[in-house]
Amino acid sequence: MxxxxxxxxxxxxxxxxxxxxxxxxxxxxxxxxxxxxxxxxxxxxxxxxxxxxxxxxxxxxxxxxxxxxxxxxxxxxxxxxxIENVQPVNKNAIVCCIEKEHHQIGSKMVADIFEKNGWETLYLGANTPESSLIRYIELTHPQFLALSLSIYFHFHSFKILLDKLTTKFPELNICIGGQAFNHIPESQIPESQRIKFFKDLHEIDLYLRTSAK
Known part of the structure; x- marks a missing residue:
């Protein structure tokens, strides 16, 4: 500590x-x-x-x-x-903030965690339009999509985007997190078999080291 x-x-x-x-x-x-x-x-x-x-x-x-x-x-x-270089795992992940989200530092930290674990990271940064994100998923076929949410008032549109993504890409693994979830009851966090919520960077790192190989 x-x-x-x-x-x-x-x-x-x-x-x-x-x-x-x-x-x-x-x-x-x-x-x-x-x-x-x-x-x-x-x-x-x-x-x-x-x-x-x-x-x-x-x-x-x-x-x-x-x-x-x-x-x-x-x-x-x-x-x-x-950041220590590790053996590539031949997997790629898209990391970004949703549309109208301009706080990108947390997502950059997440991108670095993926890279630390050997993933090719496609970091799109802040304010990624929905249409552009969908097109890029179709283009790159990622094994993981990491979405950051910082502003609580964007939670409704965030859930709508998740519904669209899981419908269009049912095999895509999605991880979600960000400061906004500090204000969202656990029962309302949209987790499923393909959507995983991580409360901090340590949890993401542990998952990538153990469960996502």
């Missing part, structure tokens, strides 16, 4: 827009052999949630929120070379 003190120090740097200091914290953790998944989950994701919490309560403005997100994206690029 990453200490509460280090998390707070990192968050302070992040809110102050101090990219170099944030980067120094990351290098320190990597030098201590902290796994990148723990850094993603316990530090970066935690910090993003804290930033969102502060923004929702008007403690910070849009500028600070955007700056924090930009710094986190830079840090992901800095961490990426430390």
């Amino acid at each position: 990453i200490s509460a003190g280090l998390k707070q120090k990192f968050l302070n740097y992040l809110l102050a827009g101090q990219h170099q200091q944030c980067s120094s914290v990351i290098r320190e953790l990597l030098n201590d052999n902290t796994s990148f998944i723990l850094i993603y989950e316990d530090l970066l994701k935690h910090s993003l949630y804290e930033v969102g919490f502060l923004w929702e309560r008007n403690k910070i403005g849009v500028a600070e929120e955007h700056l924090a997100s930009a710094i986190i994206e830079k840090l992901l690029s800095e961490i990426y070379p430390s």
Whole structure:
């Protein structure tokens, strides 16, 4: 686990827009052999949630929120070379956010988890139109589709998209997750034989290492 003190120090740097200091914290953790998944989950994701919490309560403005997100994206690029190369598993996965979802950092973390486990990752990023996603699934025939949902108010359209995808591609495995599910009762999460919900990056990694070989 990453200490509460280090998390707070990192968050302070992040809110102050101090990219170099944030980067120094990351290098320190990597030098201590902290796994990148723990850094993603316990530090970066935690910090993003804290930033969102502060923004929702008007403690910070849009500028600070955007700056924090930009710094986190830079840090992901800095961490990426430390991800250990593994033997390819000859499988591919599409990772993206649904249409009108512009928060893409979580989906980029998920893409890195797939790559860490040897998958070819087709990362489409934020705000992927439904028609484009369907066309790309038809073009690439992925073994997995990972969909990220950050905004709770998009949950209805998210479920509609899932229904369309499972009807059109009944053999496609789909994993879902994202911050929005913190506000959705477990009984309403649309899981099935082909749709799997993961609450965090550790669960995705464990599944890919054990059940998706």
